[in-house]
Amino acid sequence: MTRPARPRANTDPPAAAQAEAERTLPAMAAALHHAGRITRTGFADADAPDALARLAQMLAPLDELELIILFVSPQADIHALSAAAAHELAPAEVVGCTTAGEIGEAGYTDGEIVAIGLPRSHFSARVLPIDDLNAYDAQSQIDQIIRNRNDMARETPQWGSEFAFLLIDGLSVKEDALTADLAPGLGPVPLFGGSAGDGSDFGATYVLCDGKARQDAAVLLQIRSNCSIKVFNTDHLVPTAQRMVVTGADPARRLVHEINAEPAAREYARLLGKDPEQLTTFTFAAHPVVVRIGGQHHVRAIQQVADTGDLVFFSAIDEGVVLTLAEPLDMVDHLDRALSALGETRTPDVILACDCLLRRMEAQQKQLTPQISALLAKHRAVGFCTYGEQVNSIHVNQTLTGVAIYPPETDDTAVRP
Structure with missing residues (x-):
């Protein structure tokens, strides 16, 4: 005797449940990605059509971020990406530059967008774009830098760390003059930075700010935090x-x-x-x-x-x-010692690094890229390869320059307006 077939159970989730899963899974993935970390990082292929959406998922929730910094491979459509990022990564302010290579999750990489997000619970930032590097008014920039410092000090008086991060058109030949001009406004605040790159082509380099990819321009990031920081500069x-x-x-x-x-x-x-x-x-x-x-x-x-x-x-x-x-000197040994020194007493939450293109080329020539990449990844370094670095009032080359950011020693996050 043939039994009647049972009706097949409906295994397809209701539309509402499916929509909820689509919202929840990326958020869970993002939480796992930056679990236990102060800063947030994201990585995506520069030519992927959903690159910004992937970054948004990895950096989420975006409304908690004060600032997002993008290091963008020149393989990307930089103008379209810059405009889209201002919307897709909102409400955080988005800045960045093109690179001569990126430093990602596993060290040296190419063809990627590397993103770092600074949450408002630990960072206050002011963004100062500087256009037309042949004709800017140095005194007005100094005045604005001082105003920004005073505003942030009033906003978070209990936070004790400050640093400045400069991104500049790497073909402008204005790095030396600009860093020297900005120094009086920064006073004791340590500055570091990198010159935007274009791979090894030296054709066109861009700084990203306000939804635009700019040439002959720079952007100064003034950052105040309750995290301990150490700005460093090293070469071998x-x-x-x-x-x-x-x-x-x-x-x-x-x-x-x-x-x-x-x-x-x-x-x-x-x-x-x-x-x-x-x-x-x-x-x-x-x-x-x-x-x-x-x-x-x-x-x-x-x-x-x-x-x-x-x-x-x-x-x-x-x-x-x-x-x-x-x-x-031995490049691997020197880098290991330099990065280990940054974590001698406390492990950095992240090291934001500007690494000269010539260092990367030396590593390639000596077949040291895997070892250097492993060290960068081990010590939580992310950032980009540059056409030059800035440290305080000097423009330098063939260095690794950056800032180590450590978790705060006390939980004194401020209620921000």
């Missing part, structure tokens, strides 16, 4: 006894025509024992030159050889400057 280079003198230069364009009264590229190559026709970015990364400023050596990195045989620099250069060849 040691000066040698080999010196040279710049005898012909165009400071406005960062060009060196002559070294030791000889054509610049040819003389640099001769000192290295290399063919001047074979100079590459890898050569410059492996054989940097430094200058002595205020008792310390700072890299004056070479970007490329011009068609004229001139050397194009990443930083300010002038006639009469004495350049010293430098040699690298």
